[in-house]
Amino acid sequence: MTSLVVHGGTPLRGRIIPSANKNAVLPVLCATLLTCEPLRLLGVPDITDVRKILEIFRTLGSDVKMDHATGTLELHHHETVFDCARHRLPEEMRSSIMLVPPLLARFGVARLEDNVKGCTLGVREIDPHVEVFRRFGSQIERAEGSLVVRAANGSLTPNNHWLDYASVTTTENFVLCAAAAKGSSTLTNAASEPHVQEFCRFMAMMGVRIDGLGTSRLTVHGGGKLNGGEFRFDEDFHEITTFLALGAITRGDVIVRNSAPETFPLIDRTFEKFGVKITHEDGWSRVIPNGPLKVQTPFTSNVLTKVEAAPWPYFPVDLLPIFIALGVRAQGNAMFWNKVYDGALGWTGELSKFGAHVFSSDPHRLVTFGGNPLSPAVVESPYIIRVAIALFMVAASIEGRSEIRNATPIRRAHPNFVENLRSLGVRVEWTSEE
Ligand SMILES: CC(=O)N[C@H]1[C@@H](OP(=O)(O)OP(=O)(O)OC[C@H]2O[C@@H](n3ccc(=O)[nH]c3=O)[C@H](O)[C@@H]2O)O[C@H](CO)[C@@H](O)[C@@H]1O
Numbered sequence: 001m002t003s004l005v006v007h008g009g010t011p012l013r014g015r016i017i018p019s020a021n022k023n024a025v026l027p028v029l030c031a032t033l034l035t036c037e038p039l040r041l042l043g044v045p046d047i048t049d050v051r052k053i054l055e056i057f058r059t060l061g062s063d064v065k066m067d068h069a070t071g072t073l074e075l076h077h078h079e080t081v082f083d084c085a086r087h088r089l090p091e092e093m094r095s096s097i098m099l100v101p102p103l104l105a106r107f108g109v110a111r112l113e114d115n116v117k118g119c120t121l122g123v124r125e126i127d128p129h130v131e132v133f134r135r136f137g138s139q140i141e142r143a144e145g146s147l148v149v150r151a152a153n154g155s156l157t158p159n160n161h162w163l164d165y166a167s168v169t170t171t172e173n174f175v176l177c178a179a180a181a182k183g184s185s186t187l188t189n190a191a192s193e194p195h196v197q198e199f200c201r202f203m204a205m206m207g208v209r210i211d212g213l214g215t216s217r218l219t220v221h222g223g224g225k226l227n228g229g230e231f232r233f234d235e236d237f238h239e240i241t242t243f244l245a246l247g248a249i250t251r252g253d254v255i256v257r258n259s260a261p262e263t264f265p266l267i268d269r270t271f272e273k274f275g276v277k278i279t280h281e282d283g284w285s286r287v288i289p290n291g292p293l294k295v296q297t298p299f300t301s302n303v304l305t306k307v308e309a310a311p312w313p314y315f316p317v318d319l320l321p322i323f324i325a326l327g328v329r330a331q332g333n334a335m336f337w338n339k340v341y342d343g344a345l346g347w348t349g350e351l352s353k354f355g356a357h358v359f360s361s362d363p364h365r366l367v368t369f370g371g372n373p374l375s376p377a378v379v380e381s382p383y384i385i386r387v388a389i390a391l392f393m394v395a396a397s398i399e400g401r402s403e404i405r406n407a408t409p410i411r412r413a414h415p416n417f418v419e420n421l422r423s424l425g426v427r428v429e430w431t432s433e434e
């Protein structure tokens with residue numbers, strides 16, 4: 001088991017250059033398989049999910065040159081072979097599902113392991129993806145522990161589709177299929193998160209025309225030969241928010257580079273609900289101590305201040321645990337509403353080991369009764385990246401030694417997490433035991 005051990009209580013101070021967003025990098029990596037031309041990707045983070053995808057590319061026979069020191073990846077998928085019986089797509093990460101369309105486009109067949117669930121956020125459906133593959137003319141067969149997807153007649157046919165729900169990876173899968181299908185395909189109720197937009201910009205760089213970028217209706221004009229080229233990843237708004245929140249919870253002064261502050265108004269207002277002021281100036285975002293953490297009192301009587309997470313442009317669900325950590329530290333009560341996942345709040349019982357008081361009203365809603373004195377603790381993280389971080393945040397704000405057991409999911413999304421924390425003055429280390 002790998003744990004994060006922290007001696008908390010020190011206000012964090014310093015500057016952070018954030019890495020790229022895993023949820024932009026992974027669909028882009030999958031999309032690279034759509035071209036036989038060379039590509040150069042800049043700002044690729046050294047995270048475990050990236051390593052897993054690069055490994056599968058190597059086994060397919062692609063040229064993969066990853067320079068982790070500079071974050072530069074040279075990729076050339078020119079002489080590749082896929083053997084449905086031999087090749088296994090990476091497990092325990094959601095993004096594997098986005099390798100299916102390029103494998104269909106290249107080889108006419110793909111095999112998807114059942115365990116592509118990613119973080120344990122409750123049931124994570126694959127049916128919306130299967131529906132997209134079928135719409136583009138694929139056939140699905142159940143094989144032992146996996147699904148085999150075949151492109152009828154070896155190619156994909158364009159279509160229009162209306163999603164039940166604005167799903168991030170289903171939208172990306174639609175765009176990937178549509179890019180390979182000759183003709184125009186339209187998706188309604190498309191997801192529009194910044195990482196979905198970034199992925200669409202990469203597709204455009206490869207020569208795919210996409211209308212409606214950033215809206216809930218995307219039309220993709222597909223079937224053309226795709227180019228190679230160069231693409232630099234943006235900064236990850238999750239990582240920017242995480243370091244600002246770490247500054248806030250330890251009453252420190254943290255500055256994070258942020259080239260897209262226009263995506264932050266709702267995140268800033270959510271910080272304000274806990275008495276935290278964020279400023280954006282000259283490409284940097286800053287949290288500075290601004291009195292004690294305190295939940296804002298609503299003007300309406302008998303309601304709780306609430307944070308409501310749903311598909312973009314709502315408050316992003318992956319940031320909810322980070323604000324729950326602020327909620328247990330801030331004086332006052334707040335309600336957190338996860339409108340995306342059923343049962344993704346089960347971990348919050350771990351917070352009571354620090355002495356925090358939270359109440360789960362139902363599988364979607366949680367109330368924090370914050371501001372109680374807390375003490376250091378040994379807590380156990382589920383396989384959820386942002387929960388390991390939230391538990392760490394609480395620990396970092398309490399004087400004394402705490403331990404977050406099973407904290408490795410953090411390595412799925414944040415390169416150099418511990419090194420960054422040390423640069424801000426945190427006493428923290430990874431420890432392993434059998
Ligand atoms: C690799 C990646 O990008 N992962 C992100 C992606 O996951 P992912 O794209 O897998 O998440 P989805 O948006 O598909 O699903 C989120 C939730 O909606 C439900 N659902 C989905 C489709 C549907 O038709 N009906 C339905 O009810 C799912 O069961 C799940 O509970 O978006 C999530 C929501 O922003 C983030 O938490 C993940 O970090």
Ligand SMILES: C=C(OP(=O)(O)O)C(=O)O
Pocket residue numbers: 022023093094095117118119120121318385386413
């Ligand atoms: C839940 C996440 O990722 P995944 O969908 O890959 O599990 C995440 O990035 O927070």
